[in-house]
Amino acid sequence: MNPIHQHMLSETRRHFFARGATGLGTAALASLLQSSAMAGNGDAVAPTDSLSSGEVPDYLKKYAPKAKRAIYLFMAGAPCQQDTFDYKPKMEAMFDKDLPESVRNGQRLTTMTSGQKRFPIAPSKFKFEQYGKSGAWISELLPHTAKMVDDICIVRSMHTEAINHDPAITYICTGDQLPGRPSLGSWLSYGLGSENKDVPAFMVMTPTWTGRKQAQALYNRLWGAGFLPSRYSGVSLRRQGDPVLYLSNPDGVSTTARRRMLDRLSEMNQRTLDRIGDPETQARIAQYEMAFKMQSSMPDLVNIDGESKSVLDMYGPDVTTPGTYAASCLLARRMLERDVRFVQIFHRGWDQHGNVAGDLPSQCKDVDQPSYALVQDLKERGLLEDTLVIWGGEFGRTVYSQGSLSKENYGRDHHPRCFSIWMAGAGIKPGLVYGATDDFSYNITENPVHIHDLNATILQQLGVDHERLTYRFQGRDFRLTDVHGNIITDILT
Structure with a gap:
């Protein structure tokens, strides 16, 4: 700032x-x-504390918004694309043969496999079938996702430059591999504001997982505001106890007393703001007010007692267990109903360097049915048409095995050259498979999509021109997509 x-x-x-x-x-x-x-860049105008209170400002518009809200189902650790969405049947005949140098072509490897003497090809041990009108190939690990291929668009040609987890997840969430930039949700909160003043515009959940327990850490910079005013940071819900810290009043403090205290505190902060002019004082005032409003709004939001049995059954048996991915997906739908602008769920444990056969099925079971249920629930309530849903991780996995290889089990290293995601709702073409990779799921052969392109497209579907949403910091106008990003027009209706 x-x-x-x-x-x-x-x-x-x-x-x-x-x-x-x-x-x-x-x-x-x-x-x-x-x-x-x-003044921002070109004819754009960079705002002061907030651009909007719910509507897209005219100068940020380039296209009419298709989405009012979005949810990002982030699979932290990088799902194996060739074990889920990118079927490579020719690899069966190449089991344990070395990946040809002509395919790798000297591309960068992580230190975990750069010293390997061999790069033995590990075909997926999971069965694939074709589904839907598009004939999309989906792994047996994702039977519920397979049922909704006509509702989603699968992009198989994502790519990134980052090869290690921390810079990669920071890159896709903030637009830069180095910490310090605002997150996607913070940009949206800053640019679009909120349509519900009683809940934050940007909310985050980090549910439990059942796969590999040595999962990569998540840092709050992934949903932080960076150099934007801190009020635009995502609010993270806790798995147990009060959904947000200090939501309940201390013993002996009534709601009336709390209100009086906040009023006096706001007056003191306003005098400090008038005297010093630090914009973070404004952020502090706004955050105190939001915390007070959340004391009444959050208990209702997280209370699922009124949900029907059919809805609970659709999300699966874990939905009533607080802190699970299923419970998070149901809460996400409730947030979206209340006009929360952006919801992000980080599901950890997708880092299968070994024991793919044991860990990956557990991970997929965690997310498959709840992700399907979320899309169908939104669809049945008429919300999918203006809600953007994104599912994916930070990069892909190698076709060769890291370490030992057998037909029963294998591991996969990081692979930034190609990976798969899916999107649904809000102007995304349903039933489409976009992009392609070579027989080894190693290099992209059709329609490459960079993570900057993905972020640019997300912003556009919410009605924001990614080149105009800027913030001046250290003498430069910054934006989420830096100086990059092209709209993926082929996947839009």
């Missing part, structure tokens, strides 16, 4: 007219000062 720039903007808004300048000429000068101070 640039405090001087923000203070100049707040000074323009708050004090200019109050100092006796009420003529038309002065008003015109104030407008010029504000426009100059707020």
Whole structure:
């Protein structure tokens, strides 16, 4: 954040007219000062504290929004694309043969396999079948997802430059491999605001998982605001106890007393803001107010007692266990119903360097039925048509085995050159399989899609031009997609 720039903007808004300048000429000068101070890139205008209270500002629009809200089902650790969505039957005949150098072509490897003397090909041990009008090949590990292939668009040609987890997940979530940038949800919260003032615009859940227990850590920078005002950070729900820390009043403190305390605190913070001009003081005031509103809104949101048995059954047996992926998906639907702008669920444990046969089925079982149920639930309630759903991880996995190989089991290393995701709802073409990879699921052969392209498309479906949503920091206008990103027009209706 640039405090001087923000203070100049707040000074323009708050004090200019109050100092006796009420003529038309002065008003015109104030407008010029504000426009100059707020200039972004090109004809775009970078806003002050918030761009919007629910509607897309005109200067951010390029296309009519198809989505009002979005949910990102993030499979942290990188699912094996060739064991789930990218069927490679020719690999059966190449079991334990070395990956040809002509395929790898000297491409970068992680330190975990760069020292291997061999790169033995490990065909998927799981069966695949074709489903839907598109004839999409889906693994036996995802039977519920297979039932909805006509509702989703599978993209098999995603790619990234990052080859290790932390920079890769930071990259896809914030647009840069180095920490410090705002997350996708924070950009959306900043650019679009909220349609419900009683719940945060951006909410996050990190459910339990049943696969590999030595999972990669998740850091709150993945849903943090970076250099944006901190009020645009995602609010993470806890798995147990109060859904948000300190949601309940301490013993002896009534709601009325809490309200009086916040009112006095807001007055003191406002005096500090007027004197010093630190925009984070505004963020603090807004966060205190949101916390107070959440004391009444959150208990209702997380209470699923009113859900019908048929809905609970659709999400699966884990839905009533707090902190599970199934429970998180149901809560996500309830959030979306309440106009939460962006929901992100991080499901860990997809880092199968070994024991794919043991860990991957557990991971898929965690997410398969609840993900299917979420899409169908949204569809039945008429919400899918303006809700964007994204499912995927940070990169893919290698076709060769890391370490020992047998027909019963194998491991897979990181592979940024290609991976698979799926999307649904809000103007995404249903029943489409987009992009292709070679016989080894190693290199992209058709329609490459970079993670910047994905983020640009997500923003567009929500009505935002990714080149215009900018924020000035350290003398530069930053955006989620940096200086990259192309809309994936082929997958849009």
